[in-house]
Amino acid sequence: MKGVVYQCLLASAAGGLLSLDRTAALQIMVSRPLVASPVIGYILGDIMLGLLIGGVLELLFIGELPIGGYIPPHETMLTVVITAVSLIGQKALGRIDIAVFPNWYLVGFGSADIFFILGFAILIVIPMDIICRKADAAARVFNVRLFNTVLVGLDKGLIKAVGTNNLKGLGVFFALNLLTIFVLTLSGVLLMYILLPLLPRIVVMSLPFAVGAACVTGLSSAYSALYGSRSLTVFLVTTFFTVTLLAAVIR
Amino acid sequence: MIGRFTIFKVFLNSFFIQSAWSFEKMQGLGFASAIAPAIKDIYKDRDQASAALKRHMVFYNAHPYMASPILGAVIRMEEEVKDGKLDAGNITSFKESLIGPYGAIGDTFFWGSVRPIASVLGVLSALIWGLWGPLVFLVVYNLFHIWMRWFGLHKGYKLGEDVVEYIKTLGLPEQALRIRIIATGLLGIMVAALIFKLFKTGMFGIQPVQIYQLFLITGFITTATILLAILLRKGISVSLAIYLLFLPAIVFLVVMDMLQRVG
Numbered sequence: 113m114k115g116v117v118y119q120c121l122l123a124s125a126a127g128g129l130l131s132l133d134r135t136a137a138l139q140i141m142v143s144r145p146l147v148a149s150p151v152i153g154y155i156l157g158d159i160m161l162g163l164l165i166g167g168v169l170e171l172l173f174i175g176e177l178p179i180g181g182y183i184p185p186h187e188t189m190l191t192v193v194i195t196a197v198s199l200i201g202q203k204a205l206g207r208i209d210i211a212v213f214p215n216w217y218l219v220g221f222g223s224a225d226i227f228f229i230l231g232f233a234i235l236i237v238i239p240m241d242i243i244c245r246k247a248d249a250a251a252r253v254f255n256v257r258l259f260n261t262v263l264v265g266l267d268k269g270l271i272k273a274v275g276t277n278n279l280k281g282l283g284v285f286f287a288l289n290l291l292t293i294f295v296l297t298l299s300g301v302l303l304m305y306i307l308l309p310l311l312p313r314i315v316v317m318s319l320p321f322a323v324g325a326a327c328v329t330g331l332s333s334a335y336s337a338l339y340g341s342r343s344l345t346v347f348l349v350t351t352f353f354t355v356t357l358l359a360a361v362i363r
Numbered sequence: 364m365i366g367r368f369t370i371f372k373v374f375l376n377s378f379f380i381q382s383a384w385s386f387e388k389m390q391g392l393g394f395a396s397a398i399a400p401a402i403k404d405i406y407k408d409r410d411q412a413s414a415a416l417k418r419h420m421v422f423y424n425a426h427p428y429m430a431s432p433i434l435g436a437v438i439r440m441e442e443e444v445k446d447g448k449l450d451a452g453n454i455t456s457f458k459e460s461l462i463g464p465y466g467a468i469g470d471t472f473f474w475g476s477v478r479p480i481a482s483v484l485g486v487l488s489a490l491i492w493g494l495w496g497p498l499v500f501l502v503v504y505n506l507f508h509i510w511m512r513w514f515g516l517h518k519g520y521k522l523g524e525d526v527v528e529y530i531k532t533l534g535l536p537e538q539a540l541r542i543r544i545i546a547t548g549l550l551g552i553m554v555a556a557l558i559f560k561l562f563k564t565g566m567f568g569i570q571p572v573q574i575y576q577l578f579l580i581t582g583f584i585t586t587a588t589i590l591l592a593i594l595l596r597k598g599i600s601v602s603l604a605i606y607l608l609f610l611p612a613i614v615f616l617v618v619m620d621m622l623q624r625v626g
Contacts, residue, residue, distance in 0.1 A: 141478070171482070175595075234605065253386060269409050271416060281384070314613065335592040338546050350550075359574055
């Protein structure tokens with residue numbers, strides 16, 4: 113349990129820092145799932161799984177735009193929590209006993225027990241986005257105080273108050289991100305530890321399909337985000353042309 | 364004239380323009396903080412500098428990268444205000460007039476076009492070269508991003524209010540459309556690469572693969588992608604879409620299990 117809490121803390125600290133890039137600082141896109149997930153994967157010991165999760169979630173959240181005051185789904189927190197819950201949960205649970213599954217089923221998923229864990233993580237973490245958004249909104253509400261503090265400071269000629277209070281905003285975002293990620297990751301791991309062994313066999317068997325569902329939704333989300341007058345033609349032509357080309361080259 | 368180092372400090376501060384983002388004033392504090400080094404350089408007198416900064420402590424919100432040309436132009440205008448060539452009220456109206464248009468241009472170009480193409484290229488690269496994928500994504504995206512922050516700030520400072528004309532000549536909305544079409548093509552290539560990768564790892568349980576099976580799977584995945592995209596465009600969330608796709612899987616498995624028991 114001590115190890116689980118320590119790993120949750122590690123993931124939260126890294127996630128809190130990465131989340132800053134989303135709104136508060138830089139915006140160089142290290143907060144995007146494709147980058148954030150491998151980073152968390154590296155910290156928790158499986159960078160390639162991080163890359164796999166990152167690729168799927170990157171496409172899933174490609175079309176969510178932070179326009180004006182609208183807060184889109186918090187892709188960074190969700191990515192960090194899904195990656196951390198999968199990796200910490202996998203270590204905590206050990207391998208799933210695949211011997212209970214029928215042969216026809218094992219053709220596809222064989223020994224890849226991480227797909228069960230990942231599927232479960234996706235299903236339980238995605239609804240947690242409501243909490244992530246609330247935490248983000250709380251930081252944005254709190255920051256008005258910093259603005260008012262600067263106004264008072266400027267009346268007294270305190271020019272430095274502008275820079276220091278602006279940077280305090282970073283601290284507010286970081287603290288809330290870290291706390292939210294820690295609580296959600298720990299809850300996710302506990303849920304997995306308690307719930308997964310209790311689930312009926314048929315539900316456990318279906319969990320890898322959640323990963324497939326996320327992949328297909330990701331492709332659709334990307335296509336939908338890029339939708340325009342010639343999208344359908346361009347998409348179909350390039351897909352089938354590349355498939356034909358690859359098939360010809362392989363043969 | 365302000366020094367080069369001061370411009371560089373404004374450039375660095377522009378990366379923190381949203382640090383204290385609030386619902387009420389949005390980037391107001393961030394903009395004042397970004398421009399502060401230039402204000403301190405222009406107005407040596409503390410009271411004048413405080414008054415100038417207070418002018419910027421108002422509601423402000425645009426795309427974070429598109430704030431750079433505005434920052435540059437406003438610095439030039441502040442110099443003119445100090446020299447008595449311009450009224451301070453012009454700065455406020457200049458900023459206000461660009462909030463909407465530059466927000467829209469930035470959202471369409473950076474969030475709606477550059478980020479998707481960088482994402483698709485990144486995922487495609489990850490499929491082919493593994494860990495190089497995230498690096499490709501970051502390099503492609505930040506080429507555009509840093510260009511706008513750096514050159515936008517410098518052009519703004521050089522041209523003053525005329526930077527608006529310069530940004531117009533870049534034709535960012537038209538470029539955005541072109542980038543989106545290229546990104547859609549890359550998405551198609553990515554789908555094909557993904558299908559091959561899945562076949563290679565034996566995910567479909569078919570070895571060796573026949574050509575018709577390849578086209579059948581491709582047809583199935585592209586059709587599912589397009590149909591689900593229609594639903595997403597109609598307003599259903601990605602979370603709901605995942606659950607909608609997942610539930611039939613349980614039904615399918617229950618049926619298969621029952622059939623096996625009967626058999």
